[in-house]
Amino acid sequence: MKRLNKYISDTGFCSRREADKLIEQGRVKVNGEKPELGTKIGDADKVSVDGKVISAVPENKSDRVYLAYHKPVGITCTTERKIKGNIIDAIGYHQRIFPIGRLDKPSEGLILLTNDGDIVNKILRAENAHEKRYRVNVNKPITPAFLKKMSEGVPILNTVTLPCEVKQVGKMSFDIVLTQGLNRQIRRMCEYLGYDVTRLIRNSIMHIRLGNLKVGQYRKLRDDELQQLNAQVQHSVKTSSRNASV
Incomplete structure (x- = not known):
């Protein structure tokens, strides 16, 4: 049972x-009946969404897709097709996929997409565990005090950001490695310190x-990338989830 x-x-x-949202909205049926949240099903049960039957995934996940995408500025990381500039229409992939996490609309760079719900859940549960590297341009010269405060932690969203690696790479640009995913985290950190972000690009997620x-x-992700x-x-393991855009 699952x-x-x-x-x-x-x-x-x-x-x-x-x-869960689809179930709450009454768009899911099991054997023709609307189920409750938490319902468990077996191999013989038929599940449909909006009247269309969906089939179980093969045990070897041979039909799963794993993509690395360079998201442009202006694209929104949502699967809602009614939203203009959504990531699904932007990428135009021939199979149904969805993004792992988010990257906010004014930002660009690496985001992963897949149709493997299991790996999505595992990545999103492991908050404060996976490194993400960003190149950030700001609107004025960077100072040693700015770098120090960014690396030690900045008070935003009723908390203090975790210590992180920050390295200056230009007069008005720096690299930062985060293991958090607070809502618009880098932009909020910079704003708190009196800087505005002019460009933000995510260069890596973990080893990808x-x-x-x-x-x-x-x-498509290479076999070695997927294995790692x-x-x-x-x-x-399950943790509090605040998977938001950066």
């Missing part, structure tokens, strides 16, 4: 959180790098 939201997520239709991928382009990704999230 929880209904996990079954839907594992098929690649959406994340578990989105599956943007590399030479041009804006708007995507590629699975190894890193294998023991993910």
